[in-house]
Amino acid sequence: MKNSVVMVTGGAGFVGSHLVETLLANNNEVYVFDVVPIEKANNLKEVRNHEKLHYFVGDLRKQEDIQAFWQEDATAIYHLASVVGINHYIDDPLKLVDIVVIGTRHILAEAAKSNTKVIFTSTSEVYGKNPEVPWAEDGDRVLGPTYVDRWSYSTGKAVCEHMLYGMYKQSGLPFVIVRFFNVYGPRQSPNFVVSQSINKVLRDEQPLLYDDGKMTRCFTYVDDIVKGLILAAVTEEAVGEAINLGNSVEVTVKDVIETVLSTAQSDIGYKQFITSEEYGKQYEDIIRRIPKVDKAEEILGWKSEIQLEEGISKTIGWAKANPWWVGKSLDEVAEVK
Numbered sequence: 349m350k351n352s353v354v355m356v357t358g359g360a361g362f363v364g365s366h367l368v369e370t371l372l373a374n375n376n377e378v379y380v381f382d383v384v385p386i387e388k389a390n391n392l393k394e395v396r397n398h399e400k401l402h403y404f405v406g407d408l409r410k411q412e413d414i415q416a417f418w419q420e421d422a423t424a425i426y427h428l429a430s431v432v433g434i435n436h437y438i439d440d441p442l443k444l445v446d447i448v449v450i451g452t453r454h455i456l457a458e459a460a461k462s463n464t465k466v467i468f469t470s471t472s473e474v475y476g477k478n479p480e481v482p483w484a485e486d487g488d489r490v491l492g493p494t495y496v497d498r499w500s501y502s503t504g505k506a507v508c509e510h511m512l513y514g515m516y517k518q519s520g521l522p523f524v525i526v527r528f529f530n531v532y533g534p535r536q537s538p539n540f541v542v543s544q545s546i547n548k549v550l551r552d553e554q555p556l557l558y559d560d561g562k563m564t565r566c567f568t569y570v571d572d573i574v575k576g577l578i579l580a581a582v583t584e585e586a587v588g589e590a591i592n593l594g595n596s597v598e599v600t601v602k603d604v605i606e607t608v609l610s611t612a613q614s615d616i617g618y619k620q621f622i623t624s625e626e627y628g629k630q631y632e633d634i635i636r637r638i639p640k641v642d643k644a645e646e647i648l649g650w651k652s653e654i655q656l657e658e659g660i661s662k663t664i665g666w667a668k669a670n671p672w673w674v675g676k677s678l679d680e681v682a683e684v685k
């Protein structure tokens with residue numbers, strides 16, 4: 349996708365900012381839509397004044413903002429803007445519906461007018477707690493009851509996937525769904541296991557170990573994710589498909605915290621966080637979350653290349669060089685949303 353016009357929603361966010369930097373480095377005209385004003389978008393500090401960056405402040409919940417932003421000649425829109433992080437959707441499940449479901453509906457309405465390819469960022473959460481791992485893209489969705497707020501995110505993203513399949517069948521709107529598995533790396537908000545542990549250790553605080561820490565995840569470094577996103581946009585065979593983007597190595601959350609402690613050469617240990625005491629019945633954890641990765645390899649020629657130790661080491665190196673991020677508390681992050 350060299351020298352073309354592309355749109356990115358959520359470009360001031362963690363994954364979005366890395367994507368924007370790469371798209372600019374590849375000589376694209378990049379139009380970013382985000383609710384955060386550019387002067388507050390620390391994640392885009394390095395490229396803020398880039399001549400090919402066109403930044404638009406708007407809210408996905410307002411159709412008129414999206415209309416004002418829309419670039420008819422764009423080759424694709426990468427739709428990343430979303431409510432992200434379990435604390436946010438437990439705090440305000442209605443906001444999740446407004447931003448994820450109604451916001452995406454607004455994006456699709458504009459995309460349909462100009463027949464613009466939509467790269468939709470979905471999540472491993474759509475598989476819910478399906479015990480049959482690894483999860484292939486056509487695997488079942490196994491969810492808990494609706495009074496458990498955590499399933500609202502999975503359901504919201506799945507509704508968006510349904511809208512995309514529907515519009516593709518009815519009017520041929522081109523799309524690719526990418527389902528990310530636990531992305532981590534520089535600039536991530538410090539409320540996910542890798543970023544929270546690094547942030548706390550560098551502040552001389554104990555990282556939180558959720559329950560027994562035996563749940564497993566497949567952590568995927570942000571640079572790998574950006575490569576996968578761009579391949580999804582430029583690969584013709586990917587149109588009309590949902591594709592997992594995830595590392596295939598399964599590790600326990602406890603192992604991750606221990607890797608952070610040893611890489612940062614810290615002996616501070618960890619603090620127990622009992623989810624049933626903090627969240628009550630609103631919380632339900634997923635024991636194992638593992639992607640099947642063959643489809644990404646076959647269609648996109650993509651494979652996650654950066655393994656956890658290397659990714660954690662890179663992220664710690666970046667965090668030490670960026671005191672603004674280390675000083676960022678969870679409360680400040682919550683305020684932005």
Ligand SMILES: NC(=O)c1ccc[n+]([C@@H]2O[C@H](COP(=O)([O-])OP(=O)(O)OC[C@H]3O[C@@H](n4cnc5c(N)ncnc54)[C@H](O)[C@@H]3O)[C@@H](O)[C@H]2O)c1
Pocket residue numbers: 357358359360361362363364381382383384406407408409427428429430431432447451469470471472527528529530531532537
């Ligand atoms: N990080 C992960 O591990 C992960 C895993 C699975 C899926 N995803 C998906 O990837 C995408 C990017 O995630 P991220 O980790 O970069 O999240 P992030 O929170 O860092 O970025 C989301 C961006 O969306 C913007 N946004 C929120 N509400 C908005 C609104 N109403 N209007 C306009 N912009 C708004 C935010 O300001 C932010 O810049 C999301 O769609 C997320 O669901 C992420």
